[in-house]
Amino acid sequence: MPGTYSQLLIHVVFSTKGRARWISSEVAERLYPYIGGIVRAEKGVLYDIGGVEDHVHLFLRWRADAAVSDLMRTLKSRSTKWVHETFPALREFVWQEGYGVFSVSKSQEDVVWRYIAEQAEHHKREDFKVELLRMLRAHGVEFDERYVFD
Numbered sequence: 001m002p003g004t005y006s007q008l009l010i011h012v013v014f015s016t017k018g019r020a021r022w023i024s025s026e027v028a029e030r031l032y033p034y035i036g037g038i039v040r041a042e043k044g045v046l047y048d049i050g051g052v053e054d055h056v057h058l059f060l061r062w063r064a065d066a067a068v069s070d071l072m073r074t075l076k077s078r079s080t081k082w083v084h085e086t087f088p089a090l091r092e093f094v095w096q097e098g099y100g101v102f103s104v105s106k107s108q109e110d111v112v113w114r115y116i117a118e119q120a121e122h123h124k125r126e127d128f129k130v131e132l133l134r135m136l137r138a139h140g141v142e143f144d145e146r147y148v149f150d
């Protein structure tokens with residue numbers, strides 16, 4: 001076969017350090033497009049982004065020739081620098097060290113889009129900690145709860 005073909009769809013979730021509520025609607029309105037630009041610059045395709053004050057969800061297609069960890073390192077460092085430069089009052093802003101990443105079947109992409117779109121409503125019932133633990137369990141990820149949160 002002369003080419004490489006892939007459809008690597010992933011759902012990524014990560015929070016601010018200590019789940020600090022830094023991402024107001026004013027910040028999100030500018031931060032989300034900036035993050036989309038980082039994903040595009042790294043040759044990915046961002047399908048959706050959303051979240052609430054303390055965390056972000058991304059639904060994207062990623063490349064077969066690059067590690068998700070490289071994307072996340074670049075995305076977090078560039079977006080943190082941008083937040084510091086764009087919102088001087090947020091000089092303490094920082095992302096948590098890790099992230100959750102989950103594969104998404106093409107048949108489930110509408111479910112992920114809906115889930116991301118309904119984040120504000122969803123988080124009236126469930127906080128980020130409960131949400132992340134539920135997602136880890138649902139995807140069969142092995143973890144020790146003592147080390148999931150900083």
